[in-house]
Amino acid sequence: MPHFGMHIGLRYDIIGEYASLLLAILLLVFMSLTKPKKSKSYKFLVLGVLTAIVATATQIMIVEVASNVSVYYNRSTFTALLTFFLVLYAAILVLIFNYINLMSEKRLKKRSVIIMLYVSIALFYFSGVVYQVAMKSLYFVRTDGIDITHFTTFYCMMGMLCAVICFIVVMIRRRTIARIVIRGVLIVVPLDIIVLILQIIDKKAIFSASTYVIPLVAFYLLFHSNPYDEDTGCQNVSAMESRFITDIRRNRFFYLAYIDFPQLTDTSFSPDYEMLSIEMARVCREIERISRKIQLYRISFGTYMALIETKERSDAQNYSEQMRDILDAFHDRTEDHFHYFLGVCGDSRRFSSVGNKWTQLFMMYIKETKHIDGENVYYFANGSDFRDFDEIYKIEQTLLDVRMKMDAEDERIICYAQPIYSVDKDEFRSAEALMRLHIDGKMIPPDMFIPIAERNNCIHALTVIMIHKVCKAVENLSMEYDFDAITINCSTADFTDKTFYKEILDIIHGYNIDQKMIRLELTESMMAENYEAVKHNMDMLNREGIHLYMDDFGTGYSNLERVVDVPVQTIKFDKSLLYKSIKDDRVDDIISYMIEFFKKNGFVTLIEGVEDESQKKYSIDRGFDYIQGYHYAKPGPIESLSKYFKHK
Structure with missing residues (x-):
């Protein structure tokens, strides 16, 4: 004491x-x-x-x-x-x-x-x-x-x-x-x-x-204590985020190196983990010994990020090339020859405005675009990579915000439509609704944002908003104009939910329209994913009188038996078949046979992508009931359909 x-x-x-x-x-x-x-x-x-x-x-x-x-x-x-x-x-x-x-x-x-x-x-x-x-x-x-x-x-x-x-x-x-x-x-x-x-x-x-x-x-x-990986001697992503934010606040310029071993993230691959842990620790120590300016962090198993505190691009390139030499040696000496992806980027202005999350997403984007299976890849990002990813990142953030708000009036989702010509009646009787994304005054086409929406589980929100917008447009147009319906494209994710049909009908019933004026388009590939759930939704919608289209028929999944088995009323031939059939008599014979087959079995046929007079003549001669394409009308805001439909 x-x-x-x-x-x-x-x-x-x-x-x-x-x-x-x-x-x-x-x-x-x-x-x-x-x-x-x-x-x-x-x-x-x-x-x-x-x-x-x-x-x-x-x-x-x-x-x-x-x-x-x-x-x-x-x-x-x-x-x-x-x-x-x-x-x-x-x-x-x-x-x-x-x-x-x-x-x-x-x-x-x-x-x-x-x-x-x-x-x-x-x-x-x-x-x-x-x-x-x-x-x-x-x-x-x-x-x-x-x-x-x-x-x-x-x-x-x-x-x-x-x-x-x-x-x-x-x-x-x-x-x-x-x-x-x-x-x-x-x-x-x-x-x-x-x-x-x-x-x-x-x-x-x-x-x-x-x-x-x-x-x-x-x-x-x-x-709050950051777990220490005793095998590799690295701290985790939380420690990296803390260092990242500290460097930004102190106006330190730095580069980031993204190191990924694709084989280690492949669940089918079973390496010798005891040997691998020793080798990975050796690699980590060798990278850290390059310079005191390099801080290495483990993001996940097989993925690391190195923060390089330097202002000079030449120094960052020099350090990165030394990393590549170390990774090459690792690849050569290991029995399984682990290949790697090494991506490097540096732009403190971007880091300070969007943060570490943006950086990690950017590096994964670079890996996806530059990585080649079975090969070692080293890539130093440049300005064009930042600009390309900026657009993708902006689209992704916009879609996530759209999904969160679920606003049926969301002005970022623009509803376009392309009129569809009826050969028999010699007039436009319907149209296909087409989605566009409006961001900062720029119109984004579907082929750019739809894959991103599907990857981030935002596609359902887009479908729901589109149904609302189309129903509202139909309600307004039907007061003065005579037409049959407007079709809406649906995604696989929507139709694999067995209760989706209820959601569609609830939305339609919220507007003063005949539910038969709303039609839905599905692709053949959708049925290959979850046939039972898709068919269940189709059956329930068909009972309610909702007209269904089989979109993109003939694009590689064609199965006549399956098409006949589901309750579709219109078969929409893909434009690729049109272009091939004009050049190849064998394809022409197949097209003619299928049109005859479908008509004989009570289906309506539609061809898309008609862009000139010869294609128009071919489509009419082969007996298509409806024609869609630039030769007749280009897509435009859905309100512009009033120029194509007749007054009542």
Whole structure:
């Protein structure tokens, strides 16, 4: 037991406070080294650790004075020290309470409740402090030292009160708080209360700092410490994001190298993991030894990113080429000859505006466009790559926003339409609705944004919005013009949901139109994906009188038996068949046979892509019922159909 000041008299054992102070300082060092993600909860944790260090140091000073009253004691200074500690202790309690509150997935909507709780506790706490100071009852000066029993009892009682309130709030909000947080509270809060009770009972030892330092350490270890991969010696993506943001804020110019081993992400491939872990660690160490300016991070198994802190493109290229040499050597010496993709990019202005997420997406885009299976690829991105990806990224973000808002009137989704000519009636009787995406004054064609929408699960939102827009247009046009229907293209993703037909009918019934004036186009390839679900939706729509088209017939999936088996009424021949049949008599014979077959079985036939007089003549001669193409009309805003349909 250490002795402070006097060799006889009142003494306090504060080894626990010194241990807590050392632990808090070490925690602050670890936090600065690992650089966790700077989330709001993490900022509260940092403030909590800093306050804990000051509070513990203040507590040690208080005990030193209390144990050496003849040397250090001054009533005003000592009272100020006690008051300062009590303020710090209150701040620690508030920071810990706020931290736990931020762990909730759903923040408390009624902030007034939390504010009233804070105000009530603060009034109670500081009223007690003022009373204790005014009554001079926080401590008692004795000939052998200072008795601070009342002081420790007071703040320990306040600590227990706040611990109980925190526990109650967590239990009330347990449905919105992660299970690991609840378990932590269930363990830490009772232990804290026990330690605080022991502190009140024990008159000679001071160890209360452990009640707030240890929870702070637990919070860090559970929620913020970056996992260290002992095989490769790399930190994870959270550490990278922290370094990334720090460099941007300090205006440091840097490049990023994206290293990917495609074979390691292939689930069908089973490498020797023991050998591989040794080799990967060797590769990582060799890359880090190139320069201190290179920081390597593991994104996932088989994927790494290196942050190269340099302003000069020539230096970045030099470092990248050295990385390539290391990866080439790795490829050559491994039994499985792992091939790699190494992509490098650098443009701090873009990084600062869109962040690390944009960077990772960009590097994956570069990999997809430049990677060749079975070959090692090294690519240094240039300005045109940024511009191309910028457009794709902008489309992707727009589509995600469209999906989130699900606004039937979304002005970014433009409804175009192309009239369809009826050969028998010699007039336009219907039209095909065509989707366009409008971003920053530019019209994006479907072949550019539809694949992105399908990849990001946004296609359903686009379909729903298009149905709304077409129904509204039909409602307006049908008041003055005579026409049969407008068709809408549907995606595979929509029709594989067995309840999709209900959603379509609900939308149509929300407008003052005959539901038969809305028709749907499906492709043959859709039925190859999930035939039963697609056919179920088709059957249900057909019962309601919704006319169905088989789109793109003849593009490689043609199966006459399947086409006849589903309830489609119109067969829409792909334009490629038209172009081939004009040049090849054999294809012409097949087309003629299929038209005869379909008509004999009650189907309506339609040909698309007719662009000149010869193609028009061929289509009419072969007996197509409907013709669609630029020769008759180009696509335009759906409102322009009034130029093609007859007045009632």
